[in-house]
Amino acid sequence: MNKIYRNNAESLIVFQAGHLRDLIEEIIHCCQERVLFQSHKFLLTPAELRCLLLFHNEKYLTVKGIAQKLEVAKSRVTKIMEGLLNKKLVQSIDDPEDARVKLFSLTTSGLKKTSEIDNFIKEIHNELLMNLKPEDRKSVLHSLELLRSSMKVVKAKLF
Amino acid sequence: MNKIYRNNAESLIVFQAGHLRDLIEEIIHCCQERVLFQSHKFLLTPAELRCLLLFHNEKYLTVKGIAQKLEVAKSRVTKIMEGLLNKKLVQSIDDPEDARVKLFSLTTSGLKKTSEIDNFIKEIHNELLMNLKPEDRKSVLHSLELLRSSMKVVKAKLF
DNA sequence: TAAATCTTGTTCATAGTGTTAACAATAATA
DNA sequence: TATTATTGTTAACACTATGAACAAGATTTA
Numbered sequence: 181m182n183k184i185y186r187n188n189a190e191s192l193i194v195f196q197a198g199h200l201r202d203l204i205e206e207i208i209h210c211c212q213e214r215v216l217f218q219s220h221k222f223l224l225t226p227a228e229l230r231c232l233l234l235f236h237n238e239k240y241l242t243v244k245g246i247a248q249k250l251e252v253a254k255s256r257v258t259k260i261m262e263g264l265l266n267k268k269l270v271q272s273i274d275d276p277e278d279a280r281v282k283l284f285s286l287t288t289s290g291l292k293k294t295s296e297i298d299n300f301i302k303e304i305h306n307e308l309l310m311n312l313k314p315e316d317r318k319s320v321l322h323s324l325e326l327l328r329s330s331m332k333v334v335k336a337k338l339f
Numbered sequence: 340m341n342k343i344y345r346n347n348a349e350s351l352i353v354f355q356a357g358h359l360r361d362l363i364e365e366i367i368h369c370c371q372e373r374v375l376f377q378s379h380k381f382l383l384t385p386a387e388l389r390c391l392l393l394f395h396n397e398k399y400l401t402v403k404g405i406a407q408k409l410e411v412a413k414s415r416v417t418k419i420m421e422g423l424l425n426k427k428l429v430q431s432i433d434d435p436e437d438a439r440v441k442l443f444s445l446t447t448s449g450l451k452k453t454s455e456i457d458n459f460i461k462e463i464h465n466e467l468l469m470n471l472k473p474e475d476r477k478s479v480l481h482s483l484e485l486l487r488s489s490m491k492v493v494k495a496k497l498f
Numbered sequence: 499t500a501a502a503t504c505t506t507g508t509t510c511a512t513a514g515t516g517t518t519a520a521c522a523a524t525a526a527t528a
Numbered sequence: 529t530a531t532t533a534t535t536g537t538t539a540a541c542a543c544t545a546t547g548a549a550c551a552a553g554a555t556t557t558a
Contacts, residue, residue, distance in 0.1 A: 323482035330470035
């Protein structure tokens, strides 16, 4: 029952599923290494780096807003911002319309660093793409879209 | 210089690289959620779960061996094994050939749990595959292989 | 063989990520 | 105005992880 399959089709699926598992694991491992590498390179903790990148689209962010985007508790955000304030990469002002709220924004050096990080990440992904043969690029992207969709379906079943 | 590209080819590459970045990010996020879900499901910490799966291929493992496979410090392994010993999922004996060495192995309940976890992961990946159209499966796997290779090249340049 | 060196695993201090609960200040609502 | 809801902080806790110092045991070498 463990090694004998009803037919070749079933055996192929088991093989492919195992292969899929190994490939995903390797790819994730590689990405995690990159995250550590780049936070080390920019003298930030991974959480600080992730947080800085949120300011790419928005000039002002609140603790609540950051917590939602990073999907962590507000108390965690307080800690992360403490680090970024110490490093003088962000500054905070009180929201003139609501005294409970703090508005965080990048300092000049924070803006510079954020832009450097974003360029670095862009460059990495550019290389990632350029290492693929031009005719493979579209199909790799399409495959990742299929995989993402399938993951969403599996996830929906799980919860 | 930021929004004007020399030609359509360059613009396409920038677009594709950004798309690649977003897709990888989403996929990784999904996988991380799965890791949390499954460790919660099996009443283990993620590190304990990862460690249990190492016994799939080998009956006996040492602290050093586990540290190498998990790519963590030996002191970390000591802690993880403490948790697994408390949960009675592993047992340890002194290596008769070297008094410094401890040989860890799964208990009966550890073996059972490990097998349940492995089946769960197999099932997840099976579903992941089955949600793809049969004619897409090979190309998705092939694309992941291409991506993995490209990542290795990029990584090699980085270090 | 005895001394020096290497290996194995543990403990401890430290850092980073993250949660929940309790709380104070402020805002919105009834 | 009194109640309720929101915002952000603090504190206690858990998990992941590292590196240094160390003890015990194995190996090498002089």
